[in-house]
Amino acid sequence: MSRESLVSMAFQAPQGTKDLLGDAVTRWASVERTVRRLAGLYGYQELRTPLIEDASLFLRSVGETTDIVQKEMFRFEDRGGHDIALRPEGTASVVRAYLEHNLHKTEGFAKLLYLGPMFRAERPQAGRFRQFHQYGVEAIGSESPWVDVEVITLCLHILRECGLMGAVMWLSSMGCRDDQQRSAQLLRERLMKDKPKLCKECQIRFEKNVFRVLDCKNPTCHEIAWRSKASPFVLCEACAAHFDEVRRGLREAGVSFDDTKVFARGLDYYTRTVFEVRATGLGAQDAVAAGGRYDHLVEELGGPPMGAFGFAAGIERVLMAAEKQQGAGDAVPKRRGLYLAIAQPPLVGEGFRFVQQLRARGVSAVMDYDGKSLKAQLREADKANCQLVAILGEAEVKQRVMTLKDLAQGTQRAIPLDAFVEEVSRVMG
Ligand code: ATP
Ligand code: MG
Secondary structure (H helix, E strand, O other), rough: OHHHHHHHHHOOOOOOOOOOOOHHHHHHHHHHHHHHHHHHHHHOEEEEOOOOOHHHHHHHHOOOOOOHHHHHHEEEEEEOOOEEEEEOOOHHHHHHHHOOOOHHHHOOOOOEEEEEEEEEEOEEOOOOOEOOOOOOEEEEOOOOOOHHHHHHHHHHHHHHEEEOEEEEEEEEEOOOOHHHHHHHHHHHHHHHHHHHHHHHHHHHHHHHHHHHHHHHOOOOHHHHOOOOOOOOOOOOHHHHHHHHHHHHHHHHHHOEEEEEOOOOOOOOOEEEEEEEEEEEOOOOOOOEEEEEEEOOHHHHOOOOOOOEEEEEEEHHHHHHHHHHHHHHHOOOOOOEEEEEEEEOHHHHHHHHHHHHHHHHOOOOOOEOOOOOHHHHHHHHHHHOOOOOOEEEEEEHHHHEEEEEOOOOOOOOEEHHHHHHHHHHHHOOO
C-alpha cells in the first residue's frame, strides 16, 4: 500500500467489534452494577481471569468437536510457541482458577462471579459479535438441586432488574453420562430416516455428538430435530429425582419455566439440568442467557469429582432486549453535576479552584479551559446535561457573589462566594 493511501485510510474497529460511547457506556455500567449488587446479595464473589488461556483448556472442557472450538476460537501460537486462545467463554477459566488456587481444598463449595469480554470468530450479524461481553456465575462443589434453583433464580432476578420483562425460560435435564449414551441412541434412531436431509455438519454431529443437531441453526435440521415433541432424554432414577427437585424448588421460588422444549446445550461439559433464557422481540439471536450443571468438568480438569452449576448471559443481548421491550422513550437521563462558566478568560484559575473544591467533596463539576464565549459555555452545559450552572465574572468577583442557575428547576439566584461550595454541595447532596 502506498504511503498516501495509508495516510488517508480511516481506521475502523475490527469486524464484529464495537466502541462504546456516551449513553451506551452509562447503560452498560448500569448492567454491571446490577449484576455485582445482586450476585453479592446471593453470596457470589467476583474473580477476574486472563483473556488468554492455553487453547487446550477449551479443547478439554468445551469439547474438541464443538463449533466453539472448531470454528469460532481465536487461536494463535505465541512467540514462545505456546498454543494460546482468546477465551471464548468463562466457565473453563473459572474452574481452572478454582483448581489452580486450591479453592477445592480451602473453600470446598465456592460461589464465583465473572464479567468481561469473550471472543468468538463468528459471522458478525445483529446481536452476534466477535468480541462480546458476558457476566456469569459458577457455583462449584455441590450436587444439590437447590444450587440449580439458586443460580437460575439469580439469573432471572438480574435480567428482571436490568429491565427485561418479556422472557421465557426453557428447562431440561440432559441426565448423567450414562443417560446421555442411551438418549443419544434414542435420538439417532429418531433422526435416522431423515439423516440424508441433514446439513453436512449435522451428518458429522449425528455420529459424534447427536445432541448438537438439536442446536443447529439450519432451518431444515431444526425442523427435523424438533419435529418430535417428546424429549430424547431418558433419565435414570437419580437424575429424574434431581430434575423433579429442581422443578419443585423453582415453583416454590415462583419461577415459571417451559420444560416441554426439546433442546440441548451445545457444549460437552453439561450434565443434568440445563436452561436457556430467550427474550421476546430479539429475532433470531434471542438467547440472552444460558447455563446448566457440569458435574464432571472439575475432575476432567484435574480436580476431585465434584458437582457444579453455572450460567452466562450476553450483555449486548440483555441491553438490546431491554431497550426493545421498554422502548427508547424512557431513557431520558437525569440532569446531574455543575458547569462552572466564566465570563472572562483570565478567571480560569479562580474557576478551577472552585471546581477542585467541589470535586474534593464528591460533586461532579466541569468547566471550559479554551476561552469559549459565555453563550457557548451555557450551550455546552445544557448538552452535558448538567443540573447546575454557576457563572463567574469580574462583576461577580467584585461583589463576592456567584450566579447559580438550576437547569432542572429553571431558577436562578446569587450566592456569596464564601458560601458557594457549601451551598452547591448541599443542593447536589
Ligand atoms: P447462540 O445460540 O446465540 O449462538 P450460544 O449458545 O453460542 O448462543 P452461549 O455459549 O451459551 O451462547 O453463551 C451464553 C450467552 O452469551 C448467549 O446466550 C448470548 O447471550 C451470548 N453470546 C454468545 N455468543 C455471542 C456472540 N457471538 N455475540 C453476542 N453475544 C453472544
Ligand atoms: Mg453460538
